[in-house]
Amino acid sequence: MSENPSADSVALALHVLEEMKAEDVTVIDLVGKTSLADAMIIASGRVNRHVASIADSLVEALKASGLPTPKVEGMPACDWVLIDTGDIIVHVFRPEVRQFYNLEKMWGADRPNERLVS
Structure with a gap:
């Protein structure tokens, strides 16, 4: 682990999301x-x-990395x-539910400094 546990958690989550073929991945800096x-x-x-598969895989990877159980x-x-x-915090949605709640807009991810990962 590095000196920034949040960065490690984000990197691990992004790796699992990519492996599990999650779609339209967006990272929002909340600091x-x-x-x-x-x-x-x-x-x-x-x-x-x-x-469900994405969430299960992510939870298992987080536990295996030594982080407390999420x-x-x-x-x-x-x-x-x-x-x-x-x-x-990781949100995994079905596309219709994601569109309905539109968390990206609520948290300002439509701003140019937020990072979208494909």
Whole structure:
């Protein structure tokens, strides 16, 4: 682990999301915006089963990395799964649900300094 655990958590999450073929991945820097977390990652899975697989893989990778067990919400339905590590918050949505809630707009990810990862 480096001196910046949030950066390590983000890098690990992005790696897992890429491996699991998550779509439309967006990273939002929350430093100075809220004390909830340092970063928020928003991603989409194609269907409920894909959302569940992405979330399961991410939780297992976070545990395996030695981080405390993340808090997870939304697993039974898998329309929207939230994974909270303390440093970062990861949202995995079905596309329709993501479009409805539009967290990117709420948290200002439409600004040019936010990072979109394809």
